[in-house]
Amino acid sequence: MPEISSAEIAERAISIMNKRITNEIFLIVQNDxxxxxxxxxxxxxxxxDTVxxxxxxxxxxxxxxxxxxxxxxxxxTLIQSHQKFE
Structure with a gap:
C-alpha cells in the first residue's frame, strides 16, 4: 500500500466529512x-420542507x-435524504 502525505489524509477526511455534514448537523438538532x-x-x-x-x-x-x-x-430521523457536498 503506497504511503500518502498528511495533507492527503486531511483532504480525504475533509471529503468524507463534507458528504456527512448535513446529516451531522441534523443529528445535533435531534439530540439537543x-x-x-x-x-x-x-x-x-x-x-x-422549508425548515x-x-x-x-x-x-x-x-x-x-x-x-x-x-x-x-x-x-x-429528521430527514429522509440530504445533499452531499464536495
Whole structure:
C-alpha cells in the first residue's frame, strides 16, 4: 500500500466529512433538547420542507461547499435524504 502525505489524509477526511455534514448537523438538532424544541416550533410555523431546506442551505453557505449527489439513507430521523457536498 503506497504511503500518502498528511495533507492527503486531511483532504480525504475533509471529503468524507463534507458528504456527512448535513446529516451531522441534523443529528445535533435531534439530540439537543433545546434545539429540537425550536426545530419543532419552526416546522409548525414554516413547514417541514422549508425548515429542512433552510438548514441545508445554511450549512452549504457557512462552509462554502459545492453540491455533489444526494444521500438517501441518512442516520438522522429528521430527514429522509440530504445533499452531499464536495
Amino acid at each position: 433538547r433545546t434545539l429540537m424544541k425550536e426545530y419543532l416550533r419552526a416546522v409548525e410555523r414554516e413547514g417541514l 429542512n431546506q433552510t438548514i441545508g442551505k445554511k450549512v452549504r453557505q457557512k462552509y462554502q461547499l459545492t453540491n455533489s449527489d444526494r444521500e438517501n439513507n441518512p442516520t438522522c
